[in-house]
Amino acid sequence: MTVRPLFDANATAGGRDLGDLPEWDLTDLYPAPDAPELKRDLDWLEDACKRFAEDYEGKIADLDADAFLEMVHRHERIEAVAGRIMSYAGLRYYQNTTDPARTKMLSDMQEKITAYTTPLVFFSLELNRVPDDTYAALFEANDELARYKPAFDRVRAMKPYQLSDEMEKFLHDMGVVGDAWERLFDETIAGLEFEVDGEVMGIEATLNLLSEQDRAKREAAARALGTVFTNNIRTFSRVHNTQTKEKEVMDRWRGMPTPQTGRHLANDVEPEVVEALRDAVVEAYPRLSHRYYALKAKWMGLDRMEVWDRNAPLPMSSDRTVDWDEARETVMNAYSEFDPKMAEIAQPFFDKGWIDAAVKPGKAPGAFAHPTVTDAHPYVMLNYLGKPRDVMTLAHELGHGVHQVLAAGQGEMLASTPLTLAETASVFGEMLTFQRMLANAKDDAEKKVLLAGKVEDMINTVVRQIAFYDFECKLHEARKGGELTPDDINALWMSVQAESLGPVFDFMEGYETFWAYIPHFVHTPFYVYAYAFGDGLVNALYAEYRERPEGFQEKYFEMLRAGGSKHHKDLLAPFGLDATDPTFWHKGLSMIEGFIDELEAMED
Incomplete structure (x- = not known):
């Protein structure tokens, strides 16, 4: 399981006196990277995933509505704890993507949570094997459970593209490889340096110059961007080739008719729209x-x-x-x-402390709002330059x-x-x-x-x-x-x-x-x-x-x-x-x- 923010259009950048820019206070998630609360949650998560699989694997089709609702509540709790851990590791990483300790923590947490949650792969697979009439009757029998039906309907929408249990577990475990390519992209972008009129700056500050009043400055920035991207184009080409091929393989095995199908299903929107x-x-x-x-x-x-x-x-x-x-x-x-x-x-x-606004070395470019988990609160990242x-x-x-x-x-x-x-x-x-x-x-x-x-x-x-x-x-x-x-x-x-x-x-x-x-x-x-x-x-x-x-x-x-x-x-x-x-x-x-x-x- 990987929880990551979705980056919005690139925010602009600079180095001026903008006042007291806020920084994140992540202690609402965990007090520190070595906090005992984090270890406690990791231990709980490993055990909870094992017990969930022991209690429900091979049994979902036989559950009555009340038992099904209890299973849903347990699954939500697992999602909440895993989401809190990954939100904390991810937000710390995006504050400084060039810090080896933060990179290591994010990688370690991704690998642990992928391993812990692998036993849960059966959940959606078994759900999709429940006969349609049994499935419909479950949600008619319990009003509180009926509230969750839209979420399960979206899971059922993947039914035609579902693989065997063993293949799904394999793909789940392989997710950390895709995460590594994404981190390579993030770290490469964050580490790029651009020289504009004798000044060396990062990507946010350079992109910001494209909206400067001085046309010569804008041209110098654009040419610096083109030069550095060209010098690194083999890395970016490798990332895109690999990620696109990985998606093509998965889509082909799943029988998805187009590369866009998975996104449309996730968005709950019709392709024709x-x-x-x-x-x-x-x-x-x-x-x-x-x-x-x-x-x-x-x-x-x-x-x-x-x-x-x-x-x-x-x-x-x-x-x-x-x-x-x-x-x-x-x-x-x-x-x-x-x-x-x-x-x-x-x-x-x-x-x-729910906003991190300043441009800082190593900070991820762009802007996003990350919801974290429902028993905490969102965090907003900006690269604010006035x-x-x-x-x-x-x-x-x-x-x-x-x-x-x-x-x-x-x-x-x-x-x-x-x-x-x-x-x-x-x-x-x-x-x-x-x-x-x-x-x-x-x-x-x-x-x-x-x-x-x-x-x-x-x-x-x-x-x-x-x-x-x-x-x-x-x-x-x-x-x-x-x-x-x-x-x-x-x-x-x-x-x-x-x-x-x-x-x-x-x-x-x-x-x-x-x-x-x-x-x-x-x-x-x-x-x-x-x-x-x-x-x-x-x-x-x-x-x-x-x-x-x-x-x-x-x-x-x-x-x-x-x-x-x-x-x-x-x-x-x-x-x-x-x-x-x-x-x-x-x-x-x-x-x-x-x-x-x-x-x-x-x-x-």
């Missing part, structure tokens, strides 16, 4: 990214744009730094204006945190939200923060900068992530034909870039390697479409909020409290929305088009 989203976004490229970037080139006085201009600030925007106190106040005011309850849930993140986009990243991750706090009441089996819906609260939190900032804009010039920034963020969330999804689809398909050279992978990357960004762009030598640093491709294949799914869903939700605000907040909190206990169709029904409707995605995309319309109108 994802393809409808993908097709709607690709069809809208000319109306979204192509049109916006042509407008941006005009503002910047450029006939052609380079990749280092994509996230450049507008000429009329200020280069001021947003310190931590201002960022916190901006986000919390936006949350409170929507509903004081939302700000109340968010407050402990700032007060109790950019306006960093404020939006704070709003985004805090939205995840609020969602995770609310869903915790569902318990270990039902709290986790499918990735497609996991982005709902985060993107909604961003939208609330943006709308508050827009309403408080001093003049049209500031409003223009805010609108343009929001459009860029939405393009990064929708267009860029669907382009990432297409790249992954091509990568996994191509890998079926054999080993891919770095040039092969580079070519796949470039095949989606011009299409998504538009004809105004040129691409520098070295940009073909920029696939190398995206963590999602390694940690969670096909994760990326969840961003576009979440953005489109939130745009439709926010439009509903503006049109019919009465009672919206309570319906919204109920949706978040549901965690993974309901399908997206059931969650959206109270709002009159349906993601299976082919026109649904056009509603979300029309909001982005509307913002671009406003920007074009300001040119007249």
Whole structure:
């Protein structure tokens, strides 16, 4: 069993006076790496897994509803203890991925918990062998047990792809090998050094320079990234080849029809819904990214744009730094204006060491909110450097945190939200923060900068992530034909870039390697479409909020409290929305088009 956070879009980076940036206090999980409580939990877990297997293996089909419920409670307790251990080891590791002691602890915990939980592999396998009528009768016989049915239905969805017990145990044990490749990727990324104008810096600080006002500085950063990625491309190619091949082998043995099938099943979303989203976004490229970037080139006085201009600030925007106190106040005011309850849930993140915000040597890049376990609380990681986009990243991750706090009441089996819906609260939190900032804009010039920034963020969330999804689809398909050279992978990357960004762009030598640093491709294949799914869903939700605000907040909190206990169709029904409707995605995309319309109108 491996518990890991899901990295969000890369946060920006820097080295300025940003105020008192918070750090994690992990003692709510364990007092220290050598704490007796940790050894106690490891010993308990080893014994609990053995006893669970002794008590239930070969017997699940004969359990009555009450006995089945007791088994579920025992399994949840095992999940909670294992999750706490792995959360602690993982969060310590992400604070400093170059520390050998932290790396060793994470590896040791992964190996121990994989070994301890191997006897539990029978659980889902046997469950899927229970006859359909017996299965249905169990949940009809006990109301408390019926609450868990959505979680078991998702397990049953894997029934057609289930292997023999021996093979499943083998694959479970082999999971630590995949974890090792992921750690190689993380540690390689964290250890990279980039020289920009004589200054040596890590990846976060270098990526941050791509949004600097000075065009020469942006170009220098982009070329440094391209050079270092190129110099390390064989390592990244090896990681991607190995991970993609491993997935292909497992999918083939399981009989999964596509490489994406496992992700769709995990997300509890129909493949045709994802393809409808993908097709709607690709069809809208000319109306979204192509049109916006042509407008941006005009503002910047450029006939052609380079990749280092994509996230450049507008000429009329200020280069001021947003310190931590201002960022916190901006986000919390936006949350409170929507509903004081939302700000109340968010407050402990700032007060109790639930956020780690500073950029530090060895710290993992990007940002995430990790729920840990339901009897603890989430932790948010940022790499905060005072950019306006960093404020939006704070709003985004805090939205995840609020969602995770609310869903915790569902318990270990039902709290986790499918990735497609996991982005709902985060993107909604961003939208609330943006709308508050827009309403408080001093003049049209500031409003223009805010609108343009929001459009860029939405393009990064929708267009860029669907382009990432297409790249992954091509990568996994191509890998079926054999080993891919770095040039092969580079070519796949470039095949989606011009299409998504538009004809105004040129691409520098070295940009073909920029696939190398995206963590999602390694940690969670096909994760990326969840961003576009979440953005489109939130745009439709926010439009509903503006049109019919009465009672919206309570319906919204109920949706978040549901965690993974309901399908997206059931969650959206109270709002009159349906993601299976082919026109649904056009509603979300029309909001982005509307913002671009406003920007074009300001040119007249």
